[in-house]
Amino acid sequence: MNTKQTLKALxxxxxxxxxxxxxxxxxxxxxxxxxxxxxxMERMDADKDGMVSKKEFLDTMARVWDMKAKQMKATGGRFxxxxxxxVLMYLRAGA
Numbered sequence: 001m002n003t004k005q006t007l008k009a010l011x012x013x014x015x016x017x018x019x020x021x022x023x024x025x026x027x028x029x030x031x032x033x034x035x036x037x038x039x040x041m042e043r044m045d046a047d048k049d050g051m052v053s054k055k056e057f058l059d060t061m062a063r064v065w066d067m068k069a070k071q072m073k074a075t076g077g078r079f080x081x082x083x084x085x086x087v088l089m090y091l092r093a094g095a
Contacts, residue, residue: 005088036094038064064091 037043044052044060068087069077079087 034094035064035090038067 039060041052042048044056046056046059047053065087066077068074068083068090069079072079072083072086074080074083
């Protein structure tokens with residue numbers, strides 16, 4: 001998977017997240033939390049200014065990365081090709 005495809009998957013996930021955002025209570029992140037929950041606007045907007053900055057977006061993607069690495073027991077936080085495909089499927093599904 002190349003960088004362009006990865007960014008496209010991340011953008012698709014963000015689109016789903018923004019569409020799924022709501023003012024409801026947000027559960028804590030754990031290994032089974034859906035991408036659409038992890039990336040809700042109110043969860044990503046760390047400074048609560050009503051906007052998501054590049055840093056807030058990248059911090060969210062880092063949390064998703066760490067969550068999936070832990071869940072898949074990725075060696076040293078690094079993914080094999082098969083694991084990376086699974087992570088990208090998670091991002092594309094938005095669930």
